[in-house]
Amino acid sequence: xxxxxxxxxxxxxxxxxxxxxxxxxxxxxxxxxxxxxxxxxxxxxxxxxxxxxxxxxxxxxxxxxxxxxxxxxxxxxxxxxxxxxxxxxxxxxxxxxxxxxxxxxxxxxx
Amino acid sequence: xxxxxxxxxxxxxxxxxxxxxxxxxxxxxxxxxxxxxxxxxxxxxxxxxxxxxxxxxxxxxxxxxxxxxxxxxxxxxxxxxxxxxxxxxxxxxxxxxxxxxxxxxxxxxxxxxxxxxxx
Numbered sequence: 001x002x003x004x005x006x007x008x009x010x011x012x013x014x015x016x017x018x019x020x021x022x023x024x025x026x027x028x029x030x031x032x033x034x035x036x037x038x039x040x041x042x043x044x045x046x047x048x049x050x051x052x053x054x055x056x057x058x059x060x061x062x063x064x065x066x067x068x069x070x071x072x073x074x075x076x077x078x079x080x081x082x083x084x085x086x087x088x089x090x091x092x093x094x095x096x097x098x099x100x101x102x103x104x105x106x107x108x109x110x
Numbered sequence: 111x112x113x114x115x116x117x118x119x120x121x122x123x124x125x126x127x128x129x130x131x132x133x134x135x136x137x138x139x140x141x142x143x144x145x146x147x148x149x150x151x152x153x154x155x156x157x158x159x160x161x162x163x164x165x166x167x168x169x170x171x172x173x174x175x176x177x178x179x180x181x182x183x184x185x186x187x188x189x190x191x192x193x194x195x196x197x198x199x200x201x202x203x204x205x206x207x208x209x210x211x212x213x214x215x216x217x218x219x220x221x222x223x224x225x226x227x228x229x
Contacts, residue, residue, distance in 0.1 A: 038155070046205070051215035099160070101154060102154070
């Protein structure tokens with residue numbers, strides 16, 4: 001099973017909004033509302049920032065939001081800040097009770 | 111607090127096996143599923159498999175099926191990941207992560223264990 005498809009990189013200026021897409025199939029992203037997003041700074045452990053498509057864990061900034069349409073999930077970061085520069089990964093449950101990650105997106109704050 | 115603490119870095123040879131542990135604390139061990147995720151240098155996250163801590167039931171990625179085995183010791187609140195027939199492509203950081211109810215909601219993660227496969 002191939003990885004979910006994410007853009008390799010996305011950039012934006014401080015204060016702007018950016019959106020990262022995550023495209024799967026009707027066997028994963030399109031089938032369940034079980035998409036999560038992780039932020040990973042260099043050399044650090046991944047951090048959960050969105051689960052079940054739209055839910056933010058306690059303590060995660062409300063500048064992060066998630067959505068889904070058909071087989072594509074999206075992560076939006078509003079009011080972009082320097083600290084948001086990191087790698088972002090989407091993740092989905094699949095019909096075989098497995099899990100699949102996206103290839104990752106590097107976010108650069110200009 | 112909820113915590114997953116993994117064993118230390120490993121250096122091993124091609125063809126050998128490696129076993130990494132993940133000790134859980136701060137919650138009821140048998141109420142959650144533990145997943146393993148790995149990351150090769152400069153690469154993305156790759157899901158490896160999960161183990162239900164209560165039943166011991168497992169599910170492995172197709173790519174690693176036959177080479178990976180997850181086990182648990184409920185008395186020690188510890189999960190183990192063993193990977194066999196190692197090659198240089200298995201070099202990377204290996205993470206355990208707890209899944210809450212529902213989908214792949216991984217929180218927290220262990221600190222990661224660096225496995226280096228080199229002759």
